[in-house]
Structure formats: structure tokens, C-alpha cells
Amino acid sequence: MVLDRIDRRLLRYLQQDCKQTNKELSHKLDLSVTAVYERIKKLERTGIIKGYEAHINKDAVGLGFLAFCHIRLEKHAKETIGSFEKEVRKLNEVLECFHVSGEYDYLLKVVVKDMEHFRNFMVNKLTTIEHIGSTQSSFTINEVKNTTQLTLSDDAS
Amino acid sequence: MVLDRIDRRLLRYLQQDCKQTNKELSHKLDLSVTAVYERIKKLERTGIIKGYEAHINKDAVGLGFLAFCHIRLEKHAKETIGSFEKEVRKLNEVLECFHVSGEYDYLLKVVVKDMEHFRNFMVNKLTTIEHIGSTQSSFTINEVKNTTQLTLSDDAS
């Protein structure tokens, strides 16, 4: 699907606040309410908008400890990779897991309550996964920037 | 604010889909619409719900290249740290930046269109920031897991 300037502006607004009414959006975009409605439905149908999520303050719900784990596998056979990835997906402390280039194979973002819970996660969950060669963890001292909002330029993609 | 079991379930639902109507939520939670409404407003007022965001498919908007940059600063004086963080916050390719423990000082999540744009970002934006000692970048080969949804247990926090 080709996105025009209006679609991109619309996506920008919805990234900031998806609970705005179509009426509000119609003013910002200088369109009719119906046109806004149709554009949004199309963006949903084509999978460009994947969903709408409430953003929760993690400290307020007792999940204020954020760490990154770098993981190297023992071997890189297809089965090893497959089973590692399958196990990692099950861990709900792991919000993100990427297969990356470089010294380590995977980078994980882990959210737990505190250091004690992190220790417990490492010992009883993460390192019980087979074929892990070595791990290296970094703890977050300070959150400098943390957004999910993509910067959409006005040009067509 | 103390969260009870119902609040935690409500937050779980809203993390999954914040566009559900209060009526739908009232069925799931076995509460009246008004009770759901008041709980949500309270969660918003107290900052536990930080906002509502549309989740955009980054590949569909031409931002399919994801990289992580590890950064070490030259020195760790207060001013150095402050000015580095200030400059990083301005870069819209940087979605996340954390001050972390370990070998490197900062970990950045960077989203751009492709390798060419990444090269351009590194040469013309990131490494023009003063006091950077060294950087080490990893490119994402595969996204194994990527969610923003915190797992909330049913117990009070």
C-alpha cells in the first residue's frame, strides 16, 4: 500500500494518541470525518496499523528493573537456533529478543521487579535453556529516552 | 496507588487492545460500565496509564532496519553525560537510550530505513556528538520477539 502525506500525518497522530476521535483528527488533517474513518480502516486492513495499546508505567506496576542480556549460543545449527528461540518466546520477562550480528548472537530486553527477581530469572529460567554458550548482562541505570513512536517523514515510502 | 486484582486484569486487557469499549471490558471484568469507566480514569489520573498509542508496522512505513549501538564515553563528568544525553534525545532515529552498567555506558536502539541510512546516521549524526569514546553496533538479523506488553501478575504490587 502506498502512503500519501495525509496517511503519514494520520499515523503520526495515532501514534501519539490513538483515542482521539475522528472528529478531532478531521480538524487536524482538514478532512471530513468520513474520510478519516475510511483511511484508518484501510490502514488497519492492510496491517500498517497493527493494534492499539495502552502504555503502562512499568515502575507503577512493580516492574522497574530493566536489563539487557547478550547471549552467545554454543553452536549455530538450525535446531539449536530454533529451540532457543522457541524457549525465549515463552519467557514473559523477555519483552524483546533479536538475533543480531556481532560478538553475541542474541540481544534480550528483560523486565522484572528488582535485582533479586533478575537473579532468579537468570538462574531458573534463562540459563536453563539449552545450547546457551555464554551470557553477558547490563543493567539499566537510567532511562534517557524510551519511545515507541516512529518518526514518519512526509514523503511517500 | 494500590492496584487490586481487577485493576491488574483491566491493565492487561488495555495493553492488548485499548480500543475496547467499556461495555466489553465490563463483561470481561464482571463490573458495571461506570465502575470500569471510573477505574480507567483513576489509572489515567495517577499516571499508571501513560497513554494510548497506535502500534505501527515499521516495515510498512519504510523503517525496517533495526540496530543497537553500544557507546562508551571519553570521560564521565557530569557535563559530559548531560550534554551527550541531551543530544541523543534529539535524534529521532533513536527510539531508546539507556545508561547501562558494564563495558559500555549507553545502549541505543536505532531504527532507520536501510543500511545506507544507518551509515548516514552514524557518520553525520551519532558520531558528531562530542565526548563519544567508542561505539559498537549490532544489526538485527531477525526479530524473535518484540512486545511492549508487561506481564502483570494478579497479586497486588
Place this chain on the structure above:
DNA sequence: AGTGAAAGAACGAAAAC
């Protein structure tokens, strides 16, 4: 804390331009 009722606003589909 909770409920139910009622007014006002928005949604969503259809019509016609």
C-alpha cells in the same frame, strides 16, 4: 468502593453530490 438511568457525543453505514 459499587449500581442504573439518562443526556450528549461519536460511530458507522448509506445516501446523494
Place this chain on the structure above:
DNA sequence: GTTTTCGTTCTTTCACT
């Protein structure tokens, strides 16, 4: 693409428990 219309649904307030 737009406007208008209309029935339906949701939001929000209010009186009350």
C-alpha cells in the same frame, strides 16, 4: 473525494447504595 442524515452505540455525569 465530499456532505448530510440516521439509527445505534458509547461516553460521561448524576443520584443513590
